Amino acid sequence: MTRILNPNDPYYIDNPGRVKTIQKEMHARGIDVYLGSRVRTMSFILDAFCPWRSYIIIPPEGDPTVFTFVIDAIRLGDETWLDEDHVRAYAPMGGMDQISAVTDYIKEDLGIGKGRIAYEDGISTYTAEGNLTHWEFTRFSEALPGFEWINAHDIIDSISIIKDRGTIERFRKASLIVDEGHKAARAALENGGYKGMTETVIAGIAALAMRKAGSVSEWNFAGLNEISSGYRTGLGACTPPTNREIQAGEPLMLDFHSMFQLALGDHSHNYLIGPATPRQRWHADNFVALVQTVLDNYRAGASPSSLAEIMMDCAESRGCADFTVPGCEHGIGLFGDEWRIGAKADGPIPYWTDPDHVYRENEMVVCAMQYASPSEGIGFRYENDILILKEGCEVMSKFPLAIEEIN
């Protein structure tokens, strides 16, 4: 059963309007049909969780049609706003493989036999990005010989930068859900509760609390809820939880992820499991000060490089620059839209965040900061969904910024 869009829903997104905006840009660029393949493109248009390899065909006018793996097509049709005729499947059957199904649809159903076709290509740190593979590109090109292929992912990237009201509300909700995970984790750890507890167990305690609060997934590709304890906190910014036991006298980093209507809650919080040494406390105080400084400077008009500069100046003044990882944020959008900030793919290093990208009101990022002294076996991470405002920013997770010592 197709989902009916309700403009009165606080989480409403005008998906048909998004399609029309894309089609307007296609028209301006002389593009006859758009073949999308990235996860972020599916989320942005379908407003449904689309984990299997999918292709969305956007005609010059009218509704798009998605082709997904046959095992998931009916579920996807039940969750998206597109009607049954516009949610199709591919399968390992004669005439129904990915290439045949998609190209037959373009040629026969849409009646487009030649012209300019947009596709999505590039490179990402994110394995699941979903750019068209070389094999796919080659086969599609052979099956659509009359077409000129135009890499046009920036159409959707540009349109998706500024978040609408419904998207922002979803992120607020996802962030409050993450806070429930942190509350549950803290309650489980305190008063000696951490003793004998592993990283995986605390990850699961938070996951249960977040699920009870409405999260449907610990969406993160790098280990769901990421946890590091002891020396692992100094290993960098990707720490899938292990069976290591949390121990007294060590730092602990909890990076929880929730998903609410494809919006991605993401908040990292740190503790010192007592007793903490003065040196550990010094590191912890440095990190909290750095995070607060960066948060105080997010606003429309700032850029990733200006914020990094402010952060490093602060770190230098506190004598902790050697432990501060340069860079303060990564991009964020609906499921699949992570890492790169902005739509520009031709910055100084192609397909990486343009350091001079200028933030605008209602843009969102994850403020993501990492502090590490591997030789001392200590590190911290901060992540939080941030909404850029004209003056300042809205920090969406309300869990208090601090590094407490808990016993």
Added chain:
Amino acid sequence: MSETYAYLSTEWRDEALRRLQAELPPEKMNNITTSMSNIYKNCPGDAEKFLMIECIDGKVTRVETGEGDAPDAEFRISGDYETFAKISRAELGSQKALFTGKLKLKGNMAKALKLASLADRINKVLSQIPTKY
């Protein structure tokens, strides 16, 4: 001894309609409305043939056979005459024929998935018709 019908002949078509209506009441067809054209390639005598079956609210309302262009239908399945004949003789499963590319399906695969069991029921009835290929 029962009568034998030439495959896809008008007599075979009429017998197919009679049997489908008798053996597949609307509730057994899940009260669906759909249609399917099978396109037979490489037929004896070279002409391309078709078999079209239409179902309205679960009732099989129409079975058409003939040569040349097939009537429009929600699903279009094409393949060699011999492949269809093997399916009708129950020597080959229709799903295996699709999965090995011997048959090609056109239409909304997501919808087709819901109809797979119904197509099997239809094929089972058709396979019971005493047929000369």
